[in-house]
Amino acid sequence: MRSIARGLGLGSAAMALTALTALAWPGTAGAAPAGTESLYAPSALVLGVTTGADADTGTVVRAVTLVCAPTPGGTHPDPVAACGELLANGSQLDPLAAPAADSVCTREWNPMTVTADGVWEGRRLNYTYTFANPCGLRNTTGVLFDF
Incomplete structure (x- = not known):
């Protein structure tokens, strides 16, 4: 045959x-x-907010997707501004999670952890930052984790 x-x-x-x-x-x-x-390197992240000091054992409160290339999109409430912040800071996300200089929060320990997991400009990105309490998260300077 x-x-x-x-x-x-x-x-x-x-x-x-x-x-x-x-x-x-x-x-x-x-x-x-x-x-x-593609003409663009892939840039897509899953952003999450978790209660607790450890994202692996905490409870996920919120999660959104953020796509930055070729055009901003996803379920993030302001993908254009969030992608703009990422472009300005590259893969350095600590400045985006930093509390505003004039923020005032209590010193209670009620940790909230933010995560960013995915691909940024074609490279794997895995980021975790733990705030002491929800006030610290609410008073970040950027919009990346404001969802």
């Missing part, structure tokens, strides 16, 4: 293979062909 596709030209064989792929693996028929590259 070496001549199953003998009567088919190269174009017909490719079309048959594409149809077979679409039937065998739903969702892959519309995938971009191999070798296609």
Whole structure:
């Protein structure tokens, strides 16, 4: 049985293979062909707020997605401003989690942890910062974790 596709030209064989792929693996028929590259490095993050000092054992309070390339989007309430902050600071997120200079908070220990996990400009990014209490989180200088 070496001549199953003998009567088919190269174009017909490719079309048959594409149809077979679409039937065998739903969702892959519309995938971009191999070798296609975007003009933008991927930049997409999942941002989270967790109660507790450890994001792995705490309770997730809120989480949003933030996509910055090719255009700002996601479920973040202000993706344009958040992406602008990220572009200005690169992968250094500590300045975005810093409390405002004029903020006044109690000294209670009721920790809140923020996380950013995903890809920034094509590189893996995993960030965690723990505030002493919710007041510290509310008084950050940026909008990245303001959701």
